[in-house]
Amino acid sequence: MAQPLAWMPDSLYNYSISSVVTNYSTYEKDVRIFHGCVIFDVYYKLYKDGLLCQLGKEFENLDLFHKVLKVSDKRFRLHNCFQALMDHGYQIAYKLAHGYRRKCKDILDSTSDKRDKVINLGFLLGSFLTDAGWFPESEIVFKSCLKLCQLNISSTLMERARNLDCYKRLLHVQNVYCKFKEAETTFKDIQKCIQQIESLELNINLGSIYSEFASFYFLQSNYKEAYRWSNKAIMQLDSTVSHRDLVKILRIGSKSCVVKKQFQQAEFLIKQAVQRTRERFGDRSLIYAATLIDYGYFLLHTDATGHAIEVYQKALDIHIEVLGGRNLLVAAVHEDLAYAAYVHEYSTGRFKDARDHIKKASAIKESLLPEDHFLLPSAKRVHALIVEEIAIDSHDKEFQERFFAEAEELHTSALQITRQCLGELNVQTGKHYGNLGRLYQSMRKFNEARKMHLKAISIKQEILGPNDYEVAISMGHLASLYNYDLGLYEEAIALYKKAIEIGLKQFGSGYSGLEYDYRGLLSVYSALGDAVNVSKLHADLSDWKLLRDQTLEKANKTSPLNIELELVPPEEVYSHFSLLQSHPF
Numbered sequence: 001m002a003q004p005l006a007w008m009p010d011s012l013y014n015y016s017i018s019s020v021v022t023n024y025s026t027y028e029k030d031v032r033i034f035h036g037c038v039i040f041d042v043y044y045k046l047y048k049d050g051l052l053c054q055l056g057k058e059f060e061n062l063d064l065f066h067k068v069l070k071v072s073d074k075r076f077r078l079h080n081c082f083q084a085l086m087d088h089g090y091q092i093a094y095k096l097a098h099g100y101r102r103k104c105k106d107i108l109d110s111t112s113d114k115r116d117k118v119i120n121l122g123f124l125l126g127s128f129l130t131d132a133g134w135f136p137e138s139e140i141v142f143k144s145c146l147k148l149c150q151l152n153i154s155s156t157l158m159e160r161a162r163n164l165d166c167y168k169r170l171l172h173v174q175n176v177y178c179k180f181k182e183a184e185t186t187f188k189d190i191q192k193c194i195q196q197i198e199s200l201e202l203n204i205n206l207g208s209i210y211s212e213f214a215s216f217y218f219l220q221s222n223y224k225e226a227y228r229w230s231n232k233a234i235m236q237l238d239s240t241v242s243h244r245d246l247v248k249i250l251r252i253g254s255k256s257c258v259v260k261k262q263f264q265q266a267e268f269l270i271k272q273a274v275q276r277t278r279e280r281f282g283d284r285s286l287i288y289a290a291t292l293i294d295y296g297y298f299l300l301h302t303d304a305t306g307h308a309i310e311v312y313q314k315a316l317d318i319h320i321e322v323l324g325g326r327n328l329l330v331a332a333v334h335e336d337l338a339y340a341a342y343v344h345e346y347s348t349g350r351f352k353d354a355r356d357h358i359k360k361a362s363a364i365k366e367s368l369l370p371e372d373h374f375l376l377p378s379a380k381r382v383h384a385l386i387v388e389e390i391a392i393d394s395h396d397k398e399f400q401e402r403f404f405a406e407a408e409e410l411h412t413s414a415l416q417i418t419r420q421c422l423g424e425l426n427v428q429t430g431k432h433y434g435n436l437g438r439l440y441q442s443m444r445k446f447n448e449a450r451k452m453h454l455k456a457i458s459i460k461q462e463i464l465g466p467n468d469y470e471v472a473i474s475m476g477h478l479a480s481l482y483n484y485d486l487g488l489y490e491e492a493i494a495l496y497k498k499a500i501e502i503g504l505k506q507f508g509s510g511y512s513g514l515e516y517d518y519r520g521l522l523s524v525y526s527a528l529g530d531a532v533n534v535s536k537l538h539a540d541l542s543d544w545k546l547l548r549d550q551t552l553e554k555a556n557k558t559s560p561l562n563i564e565l566e567l568v569p570p571e572e573v574y575s576h577f578s579l580l581q582s583h584p585f
Contacts, residue, residue, distance in 0.1 A: 021045045024054055032058075036067040040074055047081040055081060056090040062099040062121075069124045076284065076322055079132055083324040086134070093129055097137035100125055104144040108151070115148050119162070122148070126169055131286055133329035135177035142170040157202050164193055164209065171212045175219055178374035180421060183216055207236030208245035214252045221427040221463075223259045230256040234269075234577055237570040243280050246570055247273050247287065251294045253577070258301045261469070261506050264580045270298050272573070275563050286329075289318035296336060299560060303512050305344040306552075307560040312337040314561060328375070331364035339382045342389075349393050351386050358383045374421040377414035377428070381435060384410035388439055404443050411436045427470065430459035434474045441481050450486075453478040472502035476517050489524050496521040510547035518544060 020027045020042055031042050046055040059065050059082070068078060085092045100122060107114050122145030129138035149163045167190045174183035190209060197204055210233035218226035230253040237249060250273035257266035274295050277288040292315040299308035316333040323330055338357035345351060362379045369375055384407040391403035415432035422428055437452030456474040464470055479495035482488035499517045507513070522537040568576050 017041050017045050021049060021051070024051070028054070028058075032061075032064055036071050037074075039064070040068050040071045040078070043068065044074075044077050044081060047084060052085060052088050052090065056085050056092060059085060059090075059092050060095050060099070062096060062103060062125075065096060066121050066124070069121075069128055075128075078128075079286070079322045080324070082132055083322075083327060087324060087326050093132075093134040093137040096125060097129065097140040100141050101144040104148055107148075115151065119145055119148050119166075123166070123169070126173070130169070130173055130176075133323065133327045135173050135328070138173045139170065139177070139179070139182075142166060142173060146170060157204065160193075160197055160200070160202055161204050164190070164197070164204065167193060168209050168212055171216065175212060175215045178219060178421070180220060180374070187213065187216055205236055205238065205240050207233045207241055207249055210236060211245070211249040211252050214256060218252065218255060218259075220422055223256065223427075223464075226252070227256040227260050234574045237573050239570055241570055243276065244287065247277050247291060250276075250573070251291060254298055255294055258298055262580075263298075263302055265577055266298050267302075268577060268580055269573075270295050271563050271565060272568060275565060275567060278563075279567075284318055284321065286318065286322055289315040289322075289333075292318075293333060293336060295560070296340065300340055300343070303507060303510075303551075304560070305340055305512075306556070308340045309337065309344055311560050312340055325360075326364055326367065328365065328368055331361045331368075331379070332375075334358070334361035334364070335379050335382060338386070342382065342386055346389070349389065351389055354382075355386050355390070358386055372417055372420065374417060377417045377432070380410040380414040381432065384408075384414070384435065384439070388442060392442055404439070407439055408436075408443075411439055425459060425462065427460060427463055430456045430463070430470070430474070433459065434477060437474075437481070438477055441477075441485060444485075446481065446485050449481050450478070453481060467502055467505075469502055469506050472499040473513075475499045476513075476520070479517070480520055483520055483524050483527075489528055492524050493521065496524070509544065510551045512548065514544055515541070515548075 020031060024031075024046070031039060034042070043055055043058060046052075046058075059068075071078070082092060103118055104122070107118055122141050126138045126141035126145060129135075129141060146163075146166045149159075149166045153159050153163055167186060171183060171186045171190065174180075174186055190213075194206065194209070210229050214226045214229035214233060217223070217229065230249070233249045234253050237246065241249070250269045254266045254270035254273065257263070257269065270291075273291050274288075277285070277291045281287050292311050296308045296311040296315065299305070299311060312333060316330070316337055319327070319330045319333050334357045338354045338361060341354035341357065342351060345354065358379065362383055365373075365376055365379055387403050387410070388407040391400045391407065394400045394403070411432060415429065415436065418426070418428050418432055433452045434456035437449045437456060440446070440449035440452060453474055457471060457478065460468065460471045460474060475495045476499040479492045479499065482492035482495065496517050500514060500521070503511050503514050503517065518537060518541050522534060522541065525533040525537060
């Protein structure tokens with residue numbers, strides 16, 4: 001029997017690529033006239049060999065980078081190269097964006113054919129920068145591109161659709177980078193464009209535009225409007241919608257349903273999105289990872305924290321593999337994973353994983369963002385929650401005081417930035433007040449704690465109504481203050497009962513959050529010597545634990561990533577969606 005070869009020679013093509021890279025100074029001008037695929041392979045070899053100076057010089061050339069961008073089947077590797085350059089201080093994103101802006105200015109008076117080519121380049125470059133997490137540079141590209149789109153715009157369907165598409169991409173970047181004032185201007189401009197299109201009776205599918213409107217409102221915690229626009233987006237779904245836009249519509253639709261506590265609808269939409277992205281784009285793509293993040297959001301808000309951690313970890317693995325470390329998209333997943341780990345391990349007091357992730361998220365964000373940017377408060381909040389719990393568990397008074405002070409600084413900073421960006425009357429502002437209330441209770445600053453909790457309840461009730469679970473959370477925290485620290489037992493009982501009522505209605509009898517309020521109520525009745533209600537609360541807790549154990553046992557049998565379902569055609573999604581009724585878990 002023949003023995004297998006111990007060594008296989010490399011292909012002639014690979015030898016040629018290696019030879020060119022070894023003698024790059026000799027061949028660099030020749031390489032630039034090669035076909036795009038060959039150019040890309042040479043550049044990727046430069047990256048693999050650590051020749052970043054040479055690679056950066058080539059990538060700064062917008063025309064050469066355009067050739068590389070058109071090699072769409074190697075986008076994963078292009079992200080690797082690009083992020084490596086950014087990590088090493090080569091401001092490639094900035095140089096490409098400003099190079100594109102100069103090109104747009106240079107051809108303002110050129111023929112429409114030349115402008116069309118530059119517009120197409122803008123779409124490619126801007127979308128790449130967005131996917132790669134370099135949002136300010138992407139905004140520069142799309143703003144410049146939009147000016148070209150608007151030159152001598154006619155009433156033709158193609159030009160109107162292209163103009164609207166550019167607006168949509170610009171709004172998306174401004175949304176994800178939380179540039180709310182600029183996004184509002186773009187939002188209004190798009191509405192004017194839509195009115196013009198309707199007056200011309202042009203037939204353009206507006207589903208992807210409506211999904212960006214939904215995101216605009218969702219990111220500012222205006223959940224009512226986010227839900228309304230996401231519904232309109234789903235209604236527009238048909239076979240003309242691209243796969244990327246279809247997935248985006250499903251994702252924002254799911255998140256909007258989650259905050260409205262319409263969990264069956266949310267599950268239907270996000271699982272359709274996860275399966276579609278995995279089948280269409282592969283399980284190592286950034287769009288799949290982004291969809292997993294929204295899937296994790298659904299799982300976390302439906303009390304499946306263990307599954308949420310698994311999904312977030314998969315998303316983080318993909319982001320690190322594709323983008324490396326110092327990137328806003330990577331930071332965001334670290335933050336999501338930190339919060340999920342914090343919630344999952346809350347009862348155990350083991351916060352090492354949560355703290356490791358939030359430190360990484362905070363370090364990345366602080367290195368890339370201005371100190372008053374709206375993407376910072378969420379990381380500060382999670383960091384403060386973890387630090388506070390570590391302080392509570394410590395028996396070293398000096399250590400405890402130091403950590404409490406750190407948590408207070410983080411919470412206060414998060415509140416200030418949020419108020420500056422979104423105002424006083426906003427759900428996120430209310431959450432920050434509630435977090436400060438909890439911290440002040442731990443610090444035994446009871447008057448300040450009470451003020452913060454009452455502010456949180458007032459803001460949340462005005463926005464969300466009296467029966468939302470966000471209100472119930474703050475009620476439970478205020479009840480804890482009344483119960484354990486102020487001895488206001490009757491007030492505590494009323495708040496605990498209301499929080500339990502809301503929790504049961506929205507999540508069902510096995511919801512993990514009920515334990516906090518059940519135990520608090522049990523403590524009150526024990527202090528009052530109410531044996532009848534003490535006995536009843538012990539029974540309620542016993543029933544809750546049984547249901548909770550059954551829920552966890554069922555959940556642990558399968559991985560949340562093993563989704564196998566029938567994909568619904570785009571034009572049938574809304575009918576399936578509308579048939580599902582709101583149902584608590």
